[in-house]
Amino acid sequence: MNWQEIYKSRQTSFRDVAQKIKDGDLVAMAFGPCAASADLYEDICDRWEELRGVRINDALQLRKTRLYTEEFLRMADGHINFTPMFGPATLRPLYEKGLAEYFGGCATNFNPTKMAALCDVYAFQVTPPNRHGYVNLGLANFYTRQVVLEGKAQGKLRFCVAEVNDQMPIVHGDNWLHVSEIDYFVENSSPVAVFGRGVPGDLEKTIAGYVSELINDRDTIQMGWGSLSEAIVPLLEGKKDLGVHSEMFPSGLHKLVEAGIVTNKFKPINTDKTVASFCLGDKDMYNYINDNTECAFYSLRYVNDPRVISQHTNMKSINQAIFVDFTGQVASESIGTRLISGPGGQPDFQIGASLAKGGRALTIVPSARKGKDGTLSSSIVPYLPAGTQVTVPRTFVDTVISEYGICSGLRYMGTKDRAKSLIKIAHPSLRAELEEQAHHMYWPD
Numbered sequence: 001m002n003w004q005e006i007y008k009s010r011q012t013s014f015r016d017v018a019q020k021i022k023d024g025d026l027v028a029m030a031f032g033p034c035a036a037s038a039d040l041y042e043d044i045c046d047r048w049e050e051l052r053g054v055r056i057n058d059a060l061q062l063r064k065t066r067l068y069t070e071e072f073l074r075m076a077d078g079h080i081n082f083t084p085m086f087g088p089a090t091l092r093p094l095y096e097k098g099l100a101e102y103f104g105g106c107a108t109n110f111n112p113t114k115m116a117a118l119c120d121v122y123a124f125q126v127t128p129p130n131r132h133g134y135v136n137l138g139l140a141n142f143y144t145r146q147v148v149l150e151g152k153a154q155g156k157l158r159f160c161v162a163e164v165n166d167q168m169p170i171v172h173g174d175n176w177l178h179v180s181e182i183d184y185f186v187e188n189s190s191p192v193a194v195f196g197r198g199v200p201g202d203l204e205k206t207i208a209g210y211v212s213e214l215i216n217d218r219d220t221i222q223m224g225w226g227s228l229s230e231a232i233v234p235l236l237e238g239k240k241d242l243g244v245h246s247e248m249f250p251s252g253l254h255k256l257v258e259a260g261i262v263t264n265k266f267k268p269i270n271t272d273k274t275v276a277s278f279c280l281g282d283k284d285m286y287n288y289i290n291d292n293t294e295c296a297f298y299s300l301r302y303v304n305d306p307r308v309i310s311q312h313t314n315m316k317s318i319n320q321a322i323f324v325d326f327t328g329q330v331a332s333e334s335i336g337t338r339l340i341s342g343p344g345g346q347p348d349f350q351i352g353a354s355l356a357k358g359g360r361a362l363t364i365v366p367s368a369r370k371g372k373d374g375t376l377s378s379s380i381v382p383y384l385p386a387g388t389q390v391t392v393p394r395t396f397v398d399t400v401i402s403e404y405g406i407c408s409g410l411r412y413m414g415t416k417d418r419a420k421s422l423i424k425i426a427h428p429s430l431r432a433e434l435e436e437q438a439h440h441m442y443w444p445d
Contacts, residue, residue: 007185025158026055028056034137036124055082061090062193082099085102092340116146126138126165126177127170137297162184172295194282198227200231203403207366210406220242222245224318229318233250237261242261275296277298312359322340323388334388343389350397367380367430378434379426395411397411404428
């Protein structure tokens with residue numbers, strides 16, 4: 001058969017796909033905007049009484065479905081369970097009540113390898129096939145290619161289903177699959193999910209100002225998630241010939257390109273191209289990236305590989321933390337056992353930037369958090385709260401930035417000097433207490 005015949009013979013509906021789910025299946029969805037539409041979730045949930053031991057996995061929840069509700073998860077426990085790969089605010093109550101089980105891991109090798117080895121069913125959105133019979137993975141390459149190709153090669157993936165959406169942008173790079181590699185197609189034209197952005201406040205802008213001081217012309221940058229990253233973009237005005245190699249397509253990038261701030265022309269690899277693995281944003285961003293040969297998406301296995309990252313001279317990675325302890329350990333995922341986020345690509349880029357010639361890994365952290373009663377608690381701490389997950393080990397941490405300054409050169413310091421330096425960028429009203437704690441820890445006599 002030619003590709004048109006293959007495509008036509010494999011067309012089906014969400015309901016028919018849901019009927020193919022078996023007891024014990026791990027049903028995984030692509031990342032964020034490329035996850036299947038809510039209709040597939042709902043059709044699977046309709047079968048909850050007859051199914052046993054089914055797990056549904058996704059990484060960012062942008063569409064409403066009853067799977068994300070306490071009522072359904074209590075009722076369907078043991079029949080259908082939810083195992084997400086991230087910890088956004090909308091899911092934290094489910095984690096705290098034991099109704100969702102965190103299923104994440106470091107982005108580089110673990111997630112693609114893990115998902116390819118464990119998925120029984122995989123669903124994702126694509127563009128309509130081009131004249132050569134290839135569909136484009138759109139806004140989230142992430143680990144889709146690994147799950148489809150390696151999952152089948154390993155004999156684990158029973159089937160995959162592509163939701164064909166003519167509103168999905170085409171993104172260049174290693175971001176294509178042939179229709180013969182996909183088992184089922186469901187045609188469904190629908191608006192692509194957009195992602196709202198927080199408005200940076202004065203604190204974020206102050207920290208961003210310090211970060212901007214450390215970025216030089218011709219650097220290659222990576223920006224993580226959050227309002228702090230959003231605040232950095234406007235402060236890059238005046239920089240020249242920056243490159244971008246980042247897990248997430250940075251918000252506001254199109255404005256930097258239009259202003260000539262980002263050109264990518266001095267990157268040693270993927271020259272002239274912004275490289276990422278996924279994109280979250282508004283319609284303006286999606287319109288910019290659509291069919292733009294200067295933008296290229298690749299799998300996490302490539303984008304987040306520290307060996308690839310370290311090839312970029314003067315690589316600057318910028319990621320946010322919840323806590324940094326006196327030894328330099330970075331915690332970006334939890335407060336104690338309370339899940340806040342996931343590691344994502346932060347460990348990968350921290351290590352890759354540290355290994356790059358002229359590279360620098362920048363950890364940004366607000367100096368303190370304000371409780372509901374108005375009291376401040378320091379983000380620079382003697383030791384992490386019990387149960388807190390370490391995201392980046394102290395051996396790969398060099399530069400930490402708060403709204404009170406830059407602490408750099410940690411990699412060249414002993415434990416005592418690390419504590420002294422970090423306390424200097426802690427909140428002024430909390431420094432005396434931190435100094436006393438450091439004194440008891442390191443100068444007990």
